[in-house]
Amino acid sequence: LVFDDAGMLYITMGDRGVRPTAQDLSSHMGTVARIHPDGRVPEDNPFVGREDAQPETWSYGHRNQQGAALNPWTRVLWTNEHGPKGGDEVNIPQAGHNYGWPIITYGINYSGEPIPEAVGTEAPGMEQPHHYWPVSPGISGMAFYDADAIPAWRRSVFIGSLAQMALIRLSLDEAGQVVGEERLLQDQGQRIRDVRVGPDGAVYLLTDNPE
Structure with a gap:
């Protein structure tokens, strides 16, 4: 949970082990949500008005978010998340952007097999991590x-x-x-x-x- 300078509350959520939910805008799983402290949805949230999306969603395509903090110099939110086996990430979530999981990742399954949905480490319309670790x-x-x-x-x-x-x-x-x-x-x-x-x-x- 992180508040920004405007008093908006950011909430990070993981995919709860169900990978496709991170790409499903109708779910809150695998997202960063942005709300007013009283629970109201800000009118300038990126998916407000879309019937196929949760209006609280700020960014999506996240796996298992662990840390979040406001950058004191830019006043912008940074987050980090666990990859699977490899591919832990630092991200700077931007409004409406897709951070790729499980379509793009720098990790593999714990079994050593590829992530079934993954197409590689890059795909159109999906953001690269700000920083990542090949070994988690x-x-x-x-x-x-x-x-x-x-x-x-x-x-x-x-x-x-x-x-x-x-x-x-x-x-x-x-x-x-x-x-x-x-x-x-x-x-x-x-x-x-x-x-x-x-x-x-x-x-x-x-x-x-x-x-």
Whole structure:
């Protein structure tokens, strides 16, 4: 759940393991939804007025979204999602855009077989991820770093890693492109579930390990 500067609420949803629903505009599954805090649908949502679509839908074609945060420099929503075996993604969801799952993906089934619906990694009318990992780190919560406490981390986005037990730091340039990647805390053996930046500029982590 993320609020933007206009007070709109963005809600991320996965496909619940039923791949075709992410391409079905009549379903909320595999979408980013955008609503007023009281549940009303904004009149400028991209599918308002279409009988074959849910009016709350902002973007679609998502698999299993895990993290979402408002970019502090552009004030635009970023999300991340699990691929299947490979193909974890960072996306910048735009109104009405299709992010491809399961038609395009950089991953395969856990069995090693291709995704049945997939045609490859590109298709007309479908967006490429802003960043992706060929080998899935099992990404989780995300947070941008815009504090002064650690100057070397400014203009970064932090993402937790469950499978590789690390804190991922993506360095961004002024255009928001990923120009570097660093893995932190890999020696701790902790599945990092969520990450936040506090008002003191410190980075706080939530793990799902018992110790």
